[in-house]
Amino acid sequence: MKKFVAAVAVLALSSGIATAQTKIKYALGDVLGIDDLPLLAAAERAKKRGVEVEITSFKNEDIATQAVINGQADVGQGTPYAALEKVNVPIRFFVQLWSLQFFPVVANEHYKGWKDLDGQEIAVQGRGSGTEAIMLLMAKEHGIKYKSISYVPGSQVRALAMLKGNIRATILDSTNKNFLLKEGGSKFTVLPLGNVKASDEALFARLDWLQKNQAAVEVFVEELVRVNREINKDPNSMVAVRKQLGLLKDLPAKLDEEIPTYFKEGVAGGIFPNDGGGENAAKNDLEFYALSGSIKKENPKIEDFWHLAPLKAALSKLK
């Protein structure tokens, strides 16, 4: 009898440990939008497995990155390769959420194609940003040179500026490209883009924190990968998941219909990795961000920027 009681006690204790809440403080450098639905779904499911992901929205990616550097947040989202290279705290990426999907757009009245942008002014997100890197890469590919590059943070701000005619050529994310084409109709053209595979959003954390909290990170990564696989299988799945988990309840009704459009476009572009990106994403990123000038180091090594152990462990459980 004593043995039985002891066994029950051990079982109760161990199950208690398994469900003990572990909190991950997550710094998001933006307001929550449609594109964050996979993150929210994964966070909600991780919570049910004892890992609470507390998401805080910051004004921009830089502040979110600083919160991670200073230890006020555990996990950050973005691709701050330049910061990671310079800062004296070891920070590593550990999973890719989605790869770059941007759309260069021009006002038809002024330009028809890439060649017309030779000697013209363009606007991108910021200095050293992925959007700038894409535009520079395209300029190189088409043998053109821009007159100047203005930095206008926020795809929405650039879309509005295009509509008002303040800027004539820029690069937008999927949601704002759709908004611009809807509002401006035939006034704007989306220019063709080559194959850019680098990360748009990846998760990063301090290396010591990642090592100390690998179990919790594994659960979170597992859920993130699982959600991406669901989306790739059925791009409409997020509509049902959102309803089921009660995510983004405050989203304006008119944006509801944009959910399937956004995910269909993403799946068609192959931006949601089924394997969390891993080594492939790391390689593509190092190549792309070195070309963009974000990474200055010659021959950068994957292990200096990525810590793949939690992802590998999570993938082994998902197989």
Added chain:
Amino acid sequence: MRRWQLASFVLFFGLWELAGRWPVSPAFPPFSNTFLALVEMTRDGTLGKAYLITAQPLALGIVLCAVAGIAFGIGMGLSRAIEWLSLPVFIILQAAPMAAIIPLLTYMYGIGLTSKVLAVIMLAAPVIVMNSYKGIRNTPPSLLQMCRSFQGTRVQEVVKIVLPHAAALVFTGLRLGLAMGFIGIVIAELLITPTGIGDLISYHGSTADYPKMFATIASIVAVAAISLHLLQRLELRLFPRD
């Protein structure tokens, strides 16, 4: 510079160095690194180029404020009708949290120079207008009575008594307006589109080049402080205190 003034600088920079070496945060660089970054950015011309860009909307805004703001303030001081119409607007503008209002400018005036000039005006104008207005209103009544008792006309009253008396406060308004203009342009360059000094602060922040980021911030603080100090000295020379 007096000895105690020098000592306060030494103490401040010493504490900064210690805090950076401790470190307070991995993003807080010691004073020595910041100073070296400042020297590097001055030498390679980065700071100079940035200041040229930042100076344009600042100078435009301040000149517009100086001309229109002073005229408006004087008008408010001299005419009850103008005062009645405009005083509440400037009192509200003085109290309004501008950092919340400046992003709205982009919706109305886009992301170019106009928005930045307007940001400078929105911060500087209330101070310049209110000081000019108060300068006029604070004219000692005894001087006005004296002018009238000597059968002075309204024009003589304004030109010979009211305006010379208000000049010192108008100048103080301009100096304080420039201080607000510095705040306005930095907020605009950080919140509207990163250009000039704002671009250097946000770019070096995003690439974790904290010594350069702090050096840029320290340089704009120094430029603002030195400009205001020089203006204050000029003010004391032009309008010596009794």
